[in-house]
Amino acid sequence: MSTHHNTIFISYRRSESQLHTLALYHRLQQEYRDQVFMDQQTMKVGENFRLRIEGQLQGCRVLLAVIGPGWASERLQNPRDWVRLEITTALKRGIAVIPVLIDGAQMPGEAELPEDLHALLDVHALDLDHRRYFEQGVALLLEALREILDTPTPLHSRESGNPRTEPTVPVVDPRLRGDDGKGGGDGADWWKRQIPWAKAYGEKGSDEFDTPWADIEIGGAVQRMRWIKPGSFLMGCDPGDSGGYDDEKPQHRVTLTKGFWLADTACTQGLWQTVTGQNPSHFKGSADLPVESVSWDDVTGLFLPKLTQRLGVSAELSTEAQWEYACRAGGQTPYWFGDSVTPAQVNFDGTVGRTVPVKERPANGWGLYQMHGNVWEWCAGSNRQYSAAALENPPDGQDQNSRALRGGSWHVPARDTRSADRRVHPRVSSSRRYGFRFSLRSIKPGQSGGA
The missing domain is CATH 3.40.50.10140 (Toll/interleukin-1 receptor homology (TIR) domain)
Incomplete structure (x- = not known):
């Protein structure tokens, strides 16, 4: 079987x-x-x-x-x-x-x-x-x-030893796009053909972060998406991390063979209200605050279907593996920025006593803001049980009544905001500590050429 x-x-x-x-x-x-x-x-x-x-x-x-x-x-x-x-x-x-x-x-x-x-x-x-x-x-x-x-053991190139992954969004050489180097030619509209849902696009290196970006706009509300390239990482708690919980162990190698677009912030109240016409949040006062007090069923039954219809592509929640990979941004420490945390880096432990605007703390190297603290973020499925075996594209657990949450919130101690920390709650639960960020996973840009 x-x-x-x-x-x-x-x-x-x-x-x-x-x-x-x-x-x-x-x-x-x-x-x-x-x-x-x-x-x-x-x-x-x-x-x-x-x-x-x-x-x-x-x-x-x-x-x-x-x-x-x-x-x-x-x-x-x-x-x-x-x-x-x-x-x-x-x-x-x-x-x-x-x-x-x-x-x-x-x-x-x-x-x-x-x-x-x-x-x-x-x-x-x-x-x-x-x-x-x-x-x-x-x-x-x-x-x-x-x-x-069947999920095979990650394949490795005999020459490089790198895990096998699918092509990602390229840093597009203007010559490959037919661009004349001055903004003219077919290359000037390359991104419009590849990602027609985007209002604007920037290649890797076009800003201070190490990822391409694409903006969506819904009724005046703009959300920046970051391209998360395929790759491999160690998922779960490092054996030397004394702050880890049992459900974060054992640490194991995970390879993601497909890239995806991920919102650079938790969904804001402004975007939620524009898409749904309502705002269930407890903490109000700014459109840039994260939407909270939303259940998993609210997100997947109301917001994401409406956003999908508006964009013409599938808006979804990330798996736990995708979320942790994006949070770590190539690092392996408990937080993307190191081993310890300060209120200047993370909104946690009730220091502020409420949520803060989604870009009020620093972004990681991939341009993703507040993956630690502020609001817990719903994932696609429930918690799966970890084992030491290497995995490729692991799906979340299949429990129909519960869903995973990641990242911690404004209310919890630092230990609960680590990259590896995971929670599970009933999918119908809502709290002033629960929010989400969405992904666009059906898009495969760069198919027409790339470096």
Whole structure:
């Protein structure tokens, strides 16, 4: 049996393929027990359907699109059709999508699909004959799933010894972009083509921080995003750190093979109010204060879907591994700036007695402000249990009722604001100490060239 903690999401139409999908679900459960999501089999009576579907899509690695003869019907043209929403969300988030053809169905043509599903046509489909060749088809599917879900030991280059990672955003040489060196030519609009959601863009070295940046603007509220490149780091408490808790151990090597955009600050009250039309925060007085008193369900059920719709790309929460990697910014000390902390560096221990504006303390070397203190920041999933094994792109835990929090707050002691410190609370909890920062993880800039 697989030991991976990854979700396989089965998308299907109840009206045409429920029985075949149920057979597939039970067969996959034999190999990936409790890691396969099928709404009719997994959800409880009375559970919020939309929130559960969104939560499952946020954590899954593979979506199986079960396609019967009547799948590409008029219903698929409705932007609110659940099957369409499930598959388009997976495609936008970079989740692997495998079409599974049943009952002699053929892959639909481009004219039968809305534009946001055209990427589905680039994927080789599995023909699953339930009457004659079911087991053979499942065997092929399992082979594909293992290739996607299996987490290998980080690969190393024989020449450099560096962990294998995917290409990141380049420091773009004007010659590679067709720029004439004077701001003209196609290169002047390079970033507009690669990241059309951005109001402005700056390459690595364009400011004092060691990361490219891109600004988004919603109704006059501007949020700067920082590109967090792929890389490897030691996650958890250093054995020599006397301040560490048991759930931060053992320290282990983690490699992130995909970069992502991360907000340079916790979400502000100004941005939250612009996006949602409300402000639940306890501490008010400035649009630059972090929004707080928000639960994980508030963030993922209200703010992020609305922001995604406005930007046209998927706004999400980071995993614990992504958050800690970004917080450390290449360092390995308890705080990004060293072994000890002062009120000038971190808002903690009730010294101020409330939150402070999101840029009122220094940023780390990657341009991320107040990863320590001010407000706890919600992560994508729950706490996973650590082991000493090296991991690649580890997902968060899959407990449905709780979610991880990182970074500490204005109220807690210094020990609880360290890079490795982690908390877990019910996803419905809200507190004047809870906030968040979001990421844009579906973007892959630099595909058209780079150094």
